[in-house]
Amino acid sequence: MTTSTAPGQVWTLTLRRxxxxxxxxxxxxxxxxxxxxxxxxxxxxxxxxxxxxxxRLQRLRGPYLIDTGIKQYESHISWHEAEARAR
Ligand SMILES: [Zn+2]
Numbered sequence: 855m856t857t858s859t860a861p862g863q864v865w866t867l868t869l870r871r872x873x874x875x876x877x878x879x880x881x882x883x884x885x886x887x888x889x890x891x892x893x894x895x896x897x898x899x900x901x902x903x904x905x906x907x908x909x910r911l912q913r914l915r916g917p918y919l920i921d922t923g924i925k926q927y928e929s930h931i932s933w934h935e936a937e938a939r940a941r
Contacts, residue, residue, distance in 0.1 A: 866894035867934075869927045872904075872917050888917030891927055895934060 872888040891914055892900045898911045907915070918926055 867927065867931060868892040868894075868900060869923050870900075886917075887919070889920055889923035890915040890917050891923065891930060893930060 869889055869891055871885040872890045874882040874884040874886045890904070892898045893911075893914060894900075896911060896914060898907060898914070904912060904915060914926075914930065916923060916926065
């Protein structure tokens with residue numbers, strides 16, 4: 855039996871450039887050189903601000919430099935795949 859479109863096999867994981875902030879801590883229209891990982895499978899929501907998500911999600915978000923971000927992104931996908939196989 856094959857279920858190629860089984861839910862949970864597609865990871866909703868995003869590596870995005872972190873928004874710059876103004877002096878007031880408000881999001882600016884520019885972006886920094888830092889990247890963050892948003893994983894909806896871990897309960898994160900791209901619309902929420904860094905400071906509004908739980909600590910474990912802040913740790914996942916980083917921020918990272920681009921090379922580290924890509925490595926973290928890939929290792930997080932591997933972690934989800936391992937978790938799925940363990941079920
Ligand atoms: Zn995740």
